Amino acid sequence: MAPLKPTWTQPSHPSIQTVIHGQNSSQEYTSKSVSKISLPPFALYAKMAFPPCTPASEATYATVQCGRDAHLNLNSDLVYINHSCEPSVIFETSTLSILAGPKGLKEGEELTFFYPSTEWEMAQGFDCLCGTGSCKGWIGGAKDMGWEGLKGMYLNGHIRELLEERDEERKGKMNGKTKAEEDSVVKMLGVSVEQAKKAFEAVEQALEAYKRNTSGKVSGIGSVRENGIGSRALIDEALLVVR
Ligand SMILES: [Zn+2]
CATH class of the missing domain: 2.170.270.10 (SET domain)
Incomplete structure (x- = not known):
């Protein structure tokens, strides 16, 4: 200098x-x-x-x-x-x-x-x-x-004073990041829950359809297959909703 x-x-x-x-x-x-x-x-x-x-x-x-x-x-x-x-x-x-x-x-x-x-x-x-x-x-x-x-x-x-503000600001930034991460986890889990609900409903519907198709038939699944509607096919079809 x-x-x-x-x-x-x-x-x-x-x-x-x-x-x-x-x-x-x-x-x-x-x-x-x-x-x-x-x-x-x-x-x-x-x-x-x-x-x-x-x-x-x-x-x-x-x-x-x-x-x-x-x-x-x-x-x-x-x-x-x-x-x-x-x-x-x-x-x-x-x-x-x-x-x-x-x-x-x-x-x-x-x-x-x-x-x-x-x-x-x-x-x-x-x-x-x-x-x-x-x-x-x-x-x-x-x-x-x-x-x-x-x-x-x-x-x-x-x-x-300025140091306290600096630290608050840094903390705020960190909390902000955590909050965003929390939000994204909540969103992701929400989607999973929705998908699980749909899958559950689809399986329920498939079960109902299976029961309807087999009611009154003594030969069970064999006869359903003969009708061209297998239980697997019904479940697969129902699950398409969630895929
Ligand atoms: Zn020194």
Whole structure:
């Protein structure tokens, strides 16, 4: 990625944040942020205030998602906070706050947050190299991550809502399929029952016809055959109805 051209006066948060710009071994532009302060767990680190924040119409590498359809441009050095699977801070978007993580924050510690905790969709996922014990590996927007990849992580309200909807939708699709399958089984069995009914009626009719043809004749089947109407023939004829 090309270096982000700041539109703001740097440093934007000189009392709490040091931004380190550099290049990695592949000569790619990199940047990271380090905390200048120590904080207890969940204490307020910084506010995402307006200004400098401005609403953004869509997600970019310089925005944070703060609602189902709401994004904001940070317009400050806070944009240089990288992703980690064991983040040191939390972007709590409902109160536009950046909080110390569950372990608190130490002076000199890198500032990181868990990208899918705010981002539903990400233009491009990436293989995380955070190197932490609980690294999730591939990181995309929450939409594209399974529950396994999100387990144990702080997630903002809009992400939780969207995940619930995603799961409901998936469940609905699955139920829909089962329902269609059920319908087709019911239909198939219904046809079989109808066929069985017809076959039963045909056999009954054949039996009646056989009885009528043999009544009063002492020679039984032999004489029926002589009349050219055998019981098998009658049954076969009756069964034609159902074939
Ligand atoms: Zn990771």
